Amino acid sequence: MTKAKFIAWVDTDSPSPSVGWLERSIEERENGIRQILATKPEFSEHIDLSAVTNSGEVLVEIVTPMKASERGKLLLDVEEYLKEAIDQGLTVWLKAIGDKNSLRRLRGIKIGKI
Amino acid sequence: MSQPVQTNQGSLILDSHKLSYHMDRVNSWEAGERIAPVSVDMSLTRGCGAMCSFCYAMMQESQSRSSVKTAHALNLLDDFKEIGIRSVSLVSDGESTLSPAYVPFIKHAAELGIDVANATNAWELTPEKIEDVLPHLTWVRFTVGAGTPSRYAEIMYKGPEHTKVFDRAIEHIKYAVEYKKKNNLAVTLGIQMVLMPDLKDEIIPFAQLGVDLGVDYAVIKHCSDDEQGSLGIDYTQYESMYEDLERAESLSTDNTKVIVKWSKIKDGDAPPYKRFYGPQFLLQISGSGLVAPSGMFFNARHSKLHIGNYTEERFKDIWKSERYWRAMDYLASPYFDAQTMMGTLPIQHYVNVALNEHLRGERRLKAGMEPKPLHVNFL
Numbered sequence: 001m002t003k004a005k006f007i008a009w010v011d012t013d014s015p016s017p018s019v020g021w022l023e024r025s026i027e028e029r030e031n032g033i034r035q036i037l038a039t040k041p042e043f044s045e046h047i048d049l050s051a052v053t054n055s056g057e058v059l060v061e062i063v064t065p066m067k068a069s070e071r072g073k074l075l076l077d078v079e080e081y082l083k084e085a086i087d088q089g090l091t092v093w094l095k096a097i098g099d100k101n102s103l104r105r106l107r108g109i110k111i112g113k114i
Numbered sequence: 115m116s117q118p119v120q121t122n123q124g125s126l127i128l129d130s131h132k133l134s135y136h137m138d139r140v141n142s143w144e145a146g147e148r149i150a151p152v153s154v155d156m157s158l159t160r161g162c163g164a165m166c167s168f169c170y171a172m173m174q175e176s177q178s179r180s181s182v183k184t185a186h187a188l189n190l191l192d193d194f195k196e197i198g199i200r201s202v203s204l205v206s207d208g209e210s211t212l213s214p215a216y217v218p219f220i221k222h223a224a225e226l227g228i229d230v231a232n233a234t235n236a237w238e239l240t241p242e243k244i245e246d247v248l249p250h251l252t253w254v255r256f257t258v259g260a261g262t263p264s265r266y267a268e269i270m271y272k273g274p275e276h277t278k279v280f281d282r283a284i285e286h287i288k289y290a291v292e293y294k295k296k297n298n299l300a301v302t303l304g305i306q307m308v309l310m311p312d313l314k315d316e317i318i319p320f321a322q323l324g325v326d327l328g329v330d331y332a333v334i335k336h337c338s339d340d341e342q343g344s345l346g347i348d349y350t351q352y353e354s355m356y357e358d359l360e361r362a363e364s365l366s367t368d369n370t371k372v373i374v375k376w377s378k379i380k381d382g383d384a385p386p387y388k389r390f391y392g393p394q395f396l397l398q399i400s401g402s403g404l405v406a407p408s409g410m411f412f413n414a415r416h417s418k419l420h421i422g423n424y425t426e427e428r429f430k431d432i433w434k435s436e437r438y439w440r441a442m443d444y445l446a447s448p449y450f451d452a453q454t455m456m457g458t459l460p461i462q463h464y465v466n467v468a469l470n471e472h473l474r475g476e477r478r479l480k481a482g483m484e485p486k487p488l489h490v491n492f493l
Contacts, residue, residue, distance in 0.1 A: 001443050010389060010473045014451040027151055050308075068420040069427065071232045073437055075418035076444065083449075091455070096342075096415040099172040100179070103165040106272070109172050111344050111413070 017056035017089030026052060033058060036085045043078050058082060058087040115377045115464060118487055121330055124301060124489040128333055129375045131464040134482030135490045136200075139395060141473070146151075148439060149394060150198040153493045155409075155461055156214035157206035157401030159372065164235050164279075166259055166270045168308040170206040173340045173457065179191050180403040180425040187215040194432040198233050199230035201252070201491035205461075210400030211238045217246045224250035228253050229491045233257060233271065233306070234284040237279060242291050252489055253302040256287050260307065261319025269313070285328070285477060302488060304331040309379070311351035314358060321362035321372045334359060335375040338384070340413075340457040349383045349458075377467075383458040385442055386391035387470035390445040390452045392462025395469075396493045399424065405432050407441055410456040421445070465493050475478075 021029065029052045037044045046066065051059040060078070062071060079092040096111045116129035134150045135138055135269065141150050152388050166224040194202060202223055204210040211234050213219075223230035230447070232247070233255040248254070259269035263277035271279045287305065294301055305327065307313070307320045317334065324332025339347040359374045366372045393407035400412045403425040411419040419441050422432040432438055444450055460466075 001446055002143055006144070006146075006391075006473055008468065009446065010390070012448040014388070014448050014454075030414045044233040046310075060138060062417070065214050067423065067426060069175075069422040069432075069435075069437065072441060076440060079418060079449075091449075092418055094412050094414050094417045097175040097177070098175075099175050101162065101171070102163075103159070103163070104169060104172050107165060107167060107172065109344055110172055110341075111175075111340070 003021065015083075015088035017054075018087050021056070021087040021089065022054065032086060036082065038077070040081065043074070043081070046074060047078065050095060056087070056091055058090050058092050059095060060092060061095065116375075117267065119331070119371050121371055123300070123330065123488060124485065125336055126331065126371065126373075127489075128373050129377050129464075130332070130484070131468050132487060132490050132493055133395065133465055133468050133479055134378060134470045135366045135480065135486055136395070136493070137481050140479055141393060143391070144472075150433070151395055151397040152164070152199070153201045153203065153396045153491060154194065154199055154399060155203045155205050155396065156399035157204060157208035158187055158210040158219060159208040159268055160401040161212050162209040162235075163212070163237060164209065164258070164270045165272065166308070168259070168269070168310050168345070170338050170409065170457070172410055173344055174207045174400065175414065176402050176404050176420070177414050177417070178402065181425055182213065182215060182401065182403055182425060184215040186380045186403070186425045187213075188222050190424050190429050191219065191226055191228060193229055193428055193433075195226045201231070201303050203231040203233070203492060205233040205255075206398055206401060207412060209213065209235060209238070210401070211243065217243060220247045220250050231255075231489070233383070234448065236290075238284045239286050239290070241289050243285070244286065244293055248290060248293055248299055248301055249297070252340070252492070253300045253304065255333075256283065256303070256305045258305040258307055258323065259295055260316040261321070261323045262316065263315050263419060265313075267447045269418070286327065287327055303329045304333055305329050308331045308337050309352075310337045311348055311355075312489065314355050317355065317358040317362050318365075321365045324372060325365055325367055325370045328411055329375055330369070331371045332456060333373045333375065334362065336459060338458050338460070339409075340456060343477050347383075347458075349475045353380050354356070367393070373452065377462060378459050381459060381463070385451055385459070385463065385466075386454050387466055389447070389470070390450060390456070390462070390466060392460070392466035394442050395465050396462045398461065405429070407445060408456070408460050408462060410445040410460045455469065
């Protein structure tokens, strides 16, 4: 990344979902994302849509086992594509996984709200 | 950020950063070059026998845990050396003393000239292991959840009646302090309390314990939470503890400094930056072998920032990959908002504050003064 970009972006606000996106129902948003993903088999073969939120979060699930070296690239590609095709305010996430440590699980901490 | 604390061994910086002593990397980074991290924070396992109520590792579960073998760990160090990483700390998301790679890793790092350090609960840091590793370590920070045995056992283990874990930890810490003195070792020994709002009454006992143990410092820091508030930390409550924290600092002696990480405590859950440049200088690696820019992104939720796993491919290849730089560039772009997309006050916080101020022209970084502070290669 160039120095000029660093400086230009240091205080730039992150894009928020547009009014048009927010005015759609949850069903319309989910259908829109599914349709767009279906146009790219390299995405649709590997991920399923789980949920969308009002803050632009797109929650997906990886349906084929994938190494760390593969999943990051795939998900950044998906996010980039959704931003271009639908709305710049969309961000892609997976469902949070809870602690597998049996002792620490006794603390009863629930990870994530969505 | 706070001023350095003067100790018998030199100037100690715990509530700030040491980027000024790595201007070669800062200048290269600012010029848009791909830099090697100055420091890596990692663990050799995700496992831990404790169950600390403040533990961020509860929020750091990835898709799978690879078993880190000794050969993986030693190869990793060879790659660190090759690309120019200057220090490695065994902290991150697991208790590294449990790993068979623990002693060989520390010895090999020292052989390569990479500064190495460790944070541990000390439960499995037996006298034998202490003798093996202490001469090679730059610092050891013992996690001590509270100053009294019953509260310690309640916070770090199953309940207040299990004080044997406190006794075991204190026995090992005492041994380390004695071994250091006896052998005139340069290693810095400290204890750390992660302050949760319900631990106000433990502030003074903890500080007094540090003084009584004769460690070099006793530090009190805030508790991190994830961006979804899973631990439920109420950052507004910290202010009510300022008086006790100041009183704790006043217990400092010539031998033991009681230090409060005021910057992090006062910054609470509101970082003053939007972008996240710190991981390029201070990278984190999970005890699962996962390489992600920061521990804030180990959880599966942040899979888009998962770069690779060093048990599956060499770290030097991960570092050279486009994947690595794409993740780093993402964090420096408007697509990433540090105020809403990650947990509070990551390990890279001080570094990131400094880089943010540097870029904005508020406080340009410049070469640090001599003599260098202690632990200069640990940012």
